Amino acid sequence: MLRRRLGVLFTAVLLTPAFVLFFVSSPDLSGEQALVQRVAEMRERLHHAEMLNQQRLQDVMVLSQKFNTILQPTVLQKNGTGYGQQLSKETRMLLSNLSRSSAPDLHLPSIYSYLPHLLRSPESTSPAFKLSRGRHSVSLVLGVPTVRREVQSYLMTTLANLITSMTPQEMKECLIVVFVAEWDIDYVHQLASQIERKFPEHLESGLLEVISPPESFYPDMNNLRQTLGDPMERVRWRTKQNLDFAFLMMYAQPKGTFYVQLEDDIQTKKGYIATMKKFALQKTAEKKNWFVLDFCQLGFIGKMFKCVELPYLVQFFIMFYNDKPVDWLLDYLTQTKICNLDKDTKHCKKAKENVWIHYKPSLFQHIGTHSSLKGKVQKLKDKQFGKIQLFFPHNNPRASVETMIKPYKTYTLQRAYRGESYFWGLLPQQGDKLLFNFDPPVSLKGFLFRSGNVEHPSDRLYNTTVEVLPVQPLSRLPHNIRTKLKVTNDSYLIIGEFDDMGVAEGSVQEGLGVVRSLRLSVHEESDNWAILSEIHILTPDSR
CATH class of the missing domain: 3.90.550.10 (Spore Coat Polysaccharide Biosynthesis Protein SpsA; Chain A)
Incomplete structure (x- = not known):
């Protein structure tokens, strides 16, 4: 009976969406290879189904042991509510049969043996x-x-x-x-x-x-053996x-x-x-x-x-x-x-x-340097993995760049903008700017700035806005842009900001016209250094 049920389950496994999905999404396999892998996955899923079945059998055994305890005469006598009399004859016979057929003489170790x-x-x-x-x-x-x-x-x-x-x-x-x-x-x-x-x-x-x-x-973690x-x-x-x-x-x-x-x-x-x-x-x-x-x-x-x-x-x-x-x-x-x-x-x-x-x-x-054990620093790297991508280069429009934030070693803003490395700056302060002056001015379609990288995820820009300076005077811009976007004291328009993950991304409204400069303005002192691992200025010609 159990084998028959497992056979039905075995067939059902073949029709599960996850199972079918894997083989539909493997077009590079030959028919023979696909069949071999299909049989292998059926075998593993059948083993998993048998495991679940064994767990249910264990649950039944535990339950029957509890029934056996309930049926003990001493338990029934001690129950002053007359619980023993409330059990019908048929119920008591069923519980008795269950307990006699599956109550074990051996009591194997369980999690409670080691964690009492x-x-x-x-x-x-x-x-x-x-x-x-x-x-x-x-x-x-x-x-x-x-x-x-x-x-x-x-x-x-x-x-x-x-x-x-x-x-x-x-x-x-x-x-x-x-x-x-x-x-x-x-x-x-x-x-x-x-x-x-x-x-x-x-x-x-x-x-x-x-x-x-x-x-x-x-x-009790204070009562362990050394x-x-x-x-x-x-x-x-x-x-x-x-x-x-x-x-x-x-x-x-x-x-x-x-x-x-x-x-x-x-x-x-x-x-x-x-x-x-x-x-x-x-x-x-x-x-x-x-x-x-x-x-x-x-x-x-x-x-x-x-x-x-x-x-x-x-x-x-x-x-x-x-x-x-x-x-x-x-x-x-x-x-x-x-x-x-x-x-x-x-x-x-x-x-x-x-x-x-x-x-x-x-x-x-x-990629981590600081272990979860306090004070432990571990620079473990798997040499077989290869290099991790720490920055994402893009073909940005021609621009001169400058910043008040001091770069670390050769990780300059100029090299980051050209896609040669990432920018790594020391402790941004309130009022610091990262400025991109376009030569010639450009029409912006969108932007993406990603701070931090996989090795230093906390070295992000926080409370930092993305601002642009249009060539046209603000008075000549469309009414919807002038009323929707905030304007700084020096006539820059705020078009975005960095989120709590250190990313600023957005599109630029039509009607803004040609832009002379774009800058990132820091509004809060940081306890961390700052990395710009991706700088992407999108124009109508960007791909």
Whole structure:
């Protein structure tokens, strides 16, 4: 009966939109290759369906144990409300049959064996905050844990890169879970609101979810054992990270076929989703019994697992959360699964390569400098990734440029305008200007200024306006322009401003005529340096 039901489910999987979508969007595959990958994906989805079925069976067993407890004579006698008499004969017979048929003699370890404090607060295994449209049955779940960083946050840059590097079709078959590993609920709400403002359509579609864990999920962090000779601050940091990853993986497990662990300070490449799926299905089709597919050489970034195998990791992390860092635990778990103690390390390494398979070149690069561990600076880079684009050059109209902001080294405004580099200036002050004098004057169609870059996302222009000086006197401009746009004391028209993500973008109204100059005016002193990574002046001749 179970096999028959799974067969029906197997057929249903073939007809799911996400499954069909992947193969419709893979026109470069030959018919034979497409068929091989189709069979591989069917196999993985069937394994996932069997996992969900086993979880439901476990739920039934737990429920039957509770029924068995209810039926105990001592419980019925102690209940002074006459509950035992209220049960009908048929109900008591049904519960009795259920409890006798499935009540186990063995009681296996569970999460409560290693985190016994959870027994005192059942709500601890549910998110304290959840912003979700309930997307499930996806091909890929991307887990992005994030914490509050004292120096600068890379999260918005990372999410923007992950999303813009997907195709519209891939956005329909993926799920990005942002795990805010903080207990300050006000901060969680603040960050969630920022994500809502930046990515409203992707939250609405279900591509993005935001969750945070309850503090009660974690043990007393001041009562941990000091291990590895580390200072207690580091022990607490890596202990919390182990449990963060376990919570995130437990949440993600039922939602997709594959799970990819990421970080909040990374960049990726166009087509990374298709590349990862193709590689995973290829290894499945080759009948490789892989455990980890590694798309980045650093730490725990870009590690792909089958969702059906996440319980191995979760159990291991929860058992040894106080003992080792999370990436070490992954390595030890793999060794435990595959290495023969009678053989030497060379044999072990070769055996691990069969189940921990590296993809080259790397698909993810670490861009963060400041670790979430206070005071820790890490300039880790994956040499196999290649170069990250730090600026975006454009063929702008001829102009002379000047600024009051002192440039750092050779990162001048002139080179940035010509598309040779980016501008990097020291501590903008109120009243500073970045001026572009066009020679000859030009008709403007639009503009785009992007501040900050992936390595320094906080080096943005804040409270800064975009202003132009038309050749025509203001009195000769159309009435709608004169009344709609604000005018500065020196006759510049304000046509835009930088948003909270450090971007100023807009079109220019017809009727403004030819423009002699454009400038950026800073209205507030900044605590950070400022980067202009993109300067794009659009004219009618721009392409």
